[in-house]
Amino acid sequence: xxxxxxxxxxxxVSEIAFGGWQIGGEWGKVxxxxxxxxxxxxxxxGINYVDTAASYGNGHSEEVVGESLRRWDGNKIYVGTKxxxxxxPSADEDAPLMRGRYPEWYLRQGVEKSLRRLGVxxxxxxxxxxxxxxxxxxxxxxxxxxxxRIEGKxxxxxxxxxxxxxxxxxxxxxxxxxxxLQVVFNLxxxxxxxxxxxxxxxxxxACIARVALDSGSLTGTWTPDTYSTWAPGSVPHSLFHxxxxxxxxxxxxxxxxxxxxYYKNLAEAAMRYALSPKQVATVIPGMKNPEEVDLNIxxxxxxxxxxxxxxxxxxxxxxxxxYKEMTAAEVD
Numbered sequence: 528x529x530x531x532x533x534x535x536x537x538x539x540v541s542e543i544a545f546g547g548w549q550i551g552g553e554w555g556k557v558x559x560x561x562x563x564x565x566x567x568x569x570x571x572x573g574i575n576y577v578d579t580a581a582s583y584g585n586g587h588s589e590e591v592v593g594e595s596l597r598r599w600d601g602n603k604i605y606v607g608t609k610x611x612x613x614x615x616p617s618a619d620e621d622a623p624l625m626r627g628r629y630p631e632w633y634l635r636q637g638v639e640k641s642l643r644r645l646g647v648x649x650x651x652x653x654x655x656x657x658x659x660x661x662x663x664x665x666x667x668x669x670x671x672x673x674x675x676r677i678e679g680k681x682x683x684x685x686x687x688x689x690x691x692x693x694x695x696x697x698x699x700x701x702x703x704x705x706x707x708l709q710v711v712f713n714l715x716x717x718x719x720x721x722x723x724x725x726x727x728x729x730x731x732x733a734c735i736a737r738v739a740l741d742s743g744s745l746t747g748t749w750t751p752d753t754y755s756t757w758a759p760g761s762v763p764h765s766l767f768h769x770x771x772x773x774x775x776x777x778x779x780x781x782x783x784x785x786x787x788x789y790y791k792n793l794a795e796a797a798m799r800y801a802l803s804p805k806q807v808a809t810v811i812p813g814m815k816n817p818e819e820v821d822l823n824i825x826x827x828x829x830x831x832x833x834x835x836x837x838x839x840x841x842x843x844x845x846x847x848x849x850y851k852e853m854t855a856a857e858v859d
Contacts, residue, residue, distance in 0.1 A: 528573030529827045533605075533808045534706050534733030536683055540605060542802055543827045544576035545569050545820075546737065546811035550591050551584025554762045554813070559591055561816065566595035568817040570604055572824050578709075578735065578811040580609035580656055581641055589644035597646055606645060607652035607707070607735070609687055610637040615657060618690070618851040625662035629655060631671045638680050654685035654709060660695045662686075663702060685709065685735075691848040693719040696727075703730035707808070712736040714745055714782060714797050715845040724806040733808035739801035740794065740812055742766055742849075744775045747783055747793030751776065766849045782843055789836050795826060800840070803832035 530539045548554070550562040566577070579588045589608060596604060613633055616623035641650060653675075655668065662668060672684045685707035688696045693716075696708045700723060708727060712719045712734075719734070727734050740746050743763055754772045757764040767775060779793065786796035801810045814820045 528824060529829050530575075531808050532733075533576075534727075535703075535731040536706055536733070538605060540576040540809050541574045541827070542807075542809055543574060543798075543823050544578060544735075544809040544811045545574050546813040547577055547579035547588040547592055548583045548762075549813035549815060551579075551588035553584055555758050559594075562591050563595045563598065565814060565816055565820060566592065567599060569814065569820045570595075570599050570601060572820060574820070574824070575602060576605045576607065576809050576811075578607045578737075580611070580654075581637060581644075582609070582611045582656060586640065586644050589641055593645040593647070605651045606647070607654055607685060607709075608641050608645065608650060609654040609656035610634065610641070611656040616659060616689070618848055622661070623659045624665070625659035626665040626667060628657075628659065629668040629671070631667070634668070634671045634675070638675060642680070649679055650681040652683045652685050652707065653681045654687045654707070656687050658686045658688050658695060658699070660698070663698050663704065669704060683707065685733075687737075690850045691716060691846050693723045697722045698726075700726035700730060700732045703732060705732065707733040707735055709735040709737055709811075711738045712801055712807070713739050713741050714800055714840060714843060715741055715778070715847075717841070717844045718846060720804055724804050728806045734804075734806045736801045736807045736810045739810050740797055741775075744779050745782075745793055745797035747779065747797075749776055749779065771849055778843070778845060782840075785839050785843065786836065789833055794822070796836075798823060798826040799830070799832050800837075802826065803837070 529542050531542050533540045545566060550557055577592050579592050592606060612628035614628060675681045683706040686699060686705050687709040690711055693710050700708060710719045724734060754767060783793050786793055790796040812823055814823060
């Protein structure tokens with residue numbers, strides 16, 4: 528396992544981390560004991576950062592992570608969790624207002640709930656689960672979180688940017704107001720590699736890359752019949768309904784052709800691409816079993832991403848927001 532410095536914090540975190548959305552139960556039926564075994568296997572293999580959220584299974588993901596921490600007696604495991612706003616902004620809103628979405632009473636209440644579910648005395652990293660650009664001027668959220676840091680309730684502050692809006696984090700990164708920014712970054716959503724990562728690098732703001740496998744499409748394992756195997760109401764069933772599945776499948780097949788001369792499968796190309804920018808501190812794929820943990824860890828070997836492939840992939844950039852029609856509780 529390779530480790531990277533988590534921005535200005537000084538933490539050394541595994542560049543492959545554990546994304547905790549799936550173990551909350553919204554991607555299909557889960558076995559909590561199996562999830563805990565998978566987490567413990569990940570810790571044994573060197574993964575030392577877990578990313579979860581209060582909204583994942585209405586806190587269930589945090590509870591499962593917390594139980595894994597109680598059973599773990601090895602090195603430090605960093606946990607980043609998230610608190611969602613009192614009102615989610617519409618995905619179509621270009622300039623939603625920040626003030627009032629994270630009031631002091633609400634942040635304090637949410638922190639206490641996360642502390643209990645995780646079974647810890649202090650949150651390593653608390654991330655706002657939705658960011659509005661005017662938050663750099665409406666700073667009530669930061670005042671409260673800084674006070675919670677002083678009180679010892681949280682260690683570091685982060686922000687999870689809205690889906691497919693990386694530009695909203697550029698000014699925040701330039702100002703260095705938070706320790707980390709979480710952003711969708713993958714073979715289809717390549718835009719963060721521009722202004723956002725540049726600004727983050729200048730201020731030592733850690734970047735967490737999420738959805739590296741495009742919610743499953745970039746594993747490269749889909750067939751034309753895959754959609755019919757998903758449970759109605761599950762996250763993938765909701766994300767890729769209608770024409771979305773066929774269009775995504777077609778684009779994935781095209782990517783396979785481009786990456787085949789370089790990597791044995793598309794998943795490897797996707798993970799190595801997400802790891803390629805130096806500003807990325809860690810990538811957080813979801814992992815359902817120890818086998819998937821081992822597959823992802825294998826990509827952590829420090830190998831450089833081919834420059835010629837990087838140039839070829841630029842034409843496959845395809846940012847789109849399939850989360851728009853999902854309910855607020857399902858939004859990552």
